[in-house]
Amino acid sequence: MTRRALCIGINDYPGTGSDLSGCVNDARDWASELYSRGFEVDSLIDAQATRAAMTSAIHTLISSAQRGDTVVFTYSGHGTWVVDQDGDEVDGRDEALCPHDISTRGALLDDEIRQLFDRRGPGVRLLLISDSCHSGSVTRGDDSALDPGGPRARFLPPEAWMKTDELPAAARASTLAVISGIRRTGSDLLLAGCRDQEYSWDTSFAGRPNGAFTFYALKTLREKKPSTYEQWHAEIRKYLPTNRLPQEPQIFGTRTARKMRILD
Known part of the structure; x- marks a missing residue:
């Protein structure tokens, strides 16, 4: 059994005026x-994480896996959306990841990611950890370790990277729901930083930039030592959401997958 991972972190988004600060640390921490x-x-960090490089790296990660292998894909960066062109989205939008060169090469759409993941062979375990997205409000959790100052949402609106004449008629905020259309098997899992209607937040702890979800996911993994994904998710939810970090971490997968041993 082989275990492989691809960790992507993008702070630098040339031409958008929307750089982040904690995504590279997220990728390195994962x-x-x-x-x-x-x-x-x-790992793909900042300028390494072009659209072509991301596509190639995901393809290599998936195609090299065999029955019994575990593959993990982590992404920290902006999420965005474009108008759905093939009618497979109820909300009329294709969600997408934002590569470093999004201003010149465009976004990496959920449809394209789904096609890459669908090439996975039988018996391959797949874990996706997404720390990007959209906004809501709940009061609970513990953000006492959070530094003063305002967190920043990891969402890149279309007007930040599209040309004016290419903008959708109703350019509005959206979430990153890349996994929603991906074929799932009994061993597939998604850990996401927030609900579909929320943002994941880019912030800092003890002077070091991080995504809030990544920070608490790793903190609980190391300190609480949960044995299953279900337990891990429950520990993260003790910290999020809060007033300053209004994001509700999500877990998607079958009951069997949720009870699997972490990173086994």
């Missing part, structure tokens, strides 16, 4: 944790 658990880890 890579370090996964490496310590015996994973072979590849």
Whole structure:
């Protein structure tokens, strides 16, 4: 059994005026944790994470996996949306990841990611960890470790990267729901930083930038040592959402997958 991971973190978005600060640390933190658990880890950081490079790296991660292998894909960066062109989205929008060169090469659509993941062979376990997105409000949790100052949403509106004549008629905020249309099997899991109507927040702790979801996911993994994904999610929810970090972490997968041992 082989364990492989791809960790992507993008702070730098040339031409958008919407740079982030904690995504590179997120990717490096996930890579370090996964490496310590015996994973072979590849990373794409900032300018490395072009649209072409992301597509190629995801393809390599998936196509090289065989029955019994575990693959993990983590993404920290902006999410965005475009108008759905093939009628497969109820809300009329294709959600997307934002590569470093989104201003010149465009977004990586959920349809394209779905096609990449659908090439996965039988018996391959897939875990996706997404720390990006949209906004709501709930009061609870514990954000006492959060630094003063305002967190920033990890959402890139179309008008920040599209040309004026290409903008959708109703350019409005959306979430990153890339996994919603991906074929799932009994061993597939998604851990997401927020609900579909919320943002994931880019902020800092003890002077070090991080995504709130990534920070608390790793904090609870190391300190609470949950044995299953279901337990891990419950521990993260003790910290999020809060007034300053109004995001509700999500877990998607079958009951069997939720009860699997973490990163096994």
